Amino acid sequence: MAKPLALTLGEPAGIGPDITIKAWLRRNELKLPPFYLLGDASLLRDRAKTLGLDVSLAEVGAEDALATFADALPVVATGSAATARPGQPDGNSAAAAIASIRQAVGDVVAGRASAVVTNPIAKSVLYRAGFRHPGHTEFLAELAATDGPAPQPVMMLWSPALAVVPVTIHLALRDAIAQLSGDLIVSTVRIVAAAMKTRFGLANPRLALSGLNPHAGEDGSLGTEEQTIISPAADILRAEGIDVRGPLPADTMFHDAARQTYDCAICMYHDQALIPIKTLAFDDAVNVTLGLPFVRTSPDHGTAFDIAGTGTGKANPSSLIAALRLAARMAAAQPA
Template identity: 60%
Template sequence: MAGLERPLLLTQGDPAGIGPELTLRAWLQRDQESLPPFAVLADPTYLERVAKNLGWTVPIAAVDVAQTASAFSQALPVIPLKASVSVQPGRPDSASALSVIESIETAVHLVRSGVASAVITNPIAKHVLYDAGFRHPGHTEFLAALAGEDGNTYHPVMMLWSKELAVVPVTVHIALSAVPAALTTELIVRTARIVARELKERFGLNNPRLAIAGLNPHAGENGSMGAEDQKVIAPAVASLQAEGIAASGPLPADTIFHARARKGYDAALAMYHDQALIPIKTIAFDEAVNVTLGLPFVRTSPDHGTAFDIAGKGIARPDSLIAAIKLAARLGAKARKP
């Protein structure tokens, strides 16, 4: 099988969150949204219960990967987990951690074995997994560890993508006070190389253009408001340009995200988490997709959390998950089969 002949795989996510109902709703909108076949790795009985409680008619078909395409038009294909799920929507419980981890591990294994084309991860709650002994800092780090079981080391890069904007935080989940020390020329260069490579190989851009944001106001104002822009970021941009990568910067972060500026680049590299996520969540709150670059398989995810406060109410919007499915199909079609 190759390209879209290999189905997409959705992970369960935290079953007490909105992942299960978003998966059900995405299947219900499969024709309206022209979605390709996908299967979810989950407890079929739990999904049936969620659908029943919401009053939705969603036939569930327990399948293996090869049966996904044939089952998809008539039922939601579910690859059953060994771990059962008994939580209530909106009530996170560490008892579900085994099923969450199993779903992710199995999805990665199936994609890496070549029988599926991409992984779409539903949101997890790290604190629930921590209570059960999970030791990875987050979802992405766990995926990188699973990928690294082949003996290689991978540097995962988080890109938030929408039709209007693609943005990458160079430093991610660390305190703002720790950013200046964590930000190095090497880190910026390594991150930008991965972004440029995957924009070319997976997104089909011949000469990706990268806008590199400054760290300080006005990109440091020629050193009067911090030295990092001149001493750390500018050398990284120069190095990237010397390698033939179309990088520009450091650019003032307060002026690179408006509509006219966005026409000048394909992705923006921000220096810290909120510098990247505030603009894209303002521009495309419901449609943005989290894409992990730098892994040997395609992984996308909706750009939101578990939303325990509204789980089980049937009011969560599936837009970001649907966008994640569509983007995974696009990127998975270009992914090299192992």
């Protein structure tokens, strides 16, 4: 790789430090793409000691991370110390997590890194510190808006078994239903179709739209959103040459045979998309943000405060490893 991946610290009291160390220790075995962590080296040293892991760390600048990676885990300082103990977020957790995200985006925009990979954050900790975004996805969109309005971020959960996209993301269910619109479906699917071509190498991606209601509304007897919102949006997309089917009953979209008929399922709300992929691919699913001017991936799990720093066998780095690999793949495929 010409440029390393910029990996954020995530919530300092969570398992982000654990899985970062474990991933780096397996770099040769798994032929991982080079990455550097944006955060506090002392926190990493303390966590490695707690876990009983022998890891070499090097405090470097982003420009030296590539040459350092083979022999030591490169750590680039953000200027925000992180003193939180495993499982015990404290007052500095939010500042350290946010500084890491900001600097990772800045490094990619400046050409020092090829993509952003984010460790899990604790939204409740950020909210208490005044963070006003629903999550990573929306914050990254704001950071991407250097000139003009923020781009529309689209959250994809990807795994070898299934890729899903929720049209509405971090909203209460009643708010998600209220905000669902044909325009939002059309703009979301356009972004997904373009990304599947440019980032995933599919010349003609096959997309499947779920319904909102049970049995996709049962011809209007269980709800009319399929007739008034989703079907008209699908007609617009098909007229543009996008291969999209639906609306389909969500309860029959995710069995083995059904998954062979599409490349990505577009669902109407958060849990409709995330429950099937977390059931099928909990350890190796990757959270991907589409619609940004840079590549961003993340493990598809939370901070796991209950197991942070508790032993070498508990925090599983598989999803982070998958996120690193997918970020490198997508960055290599991105158009010049």
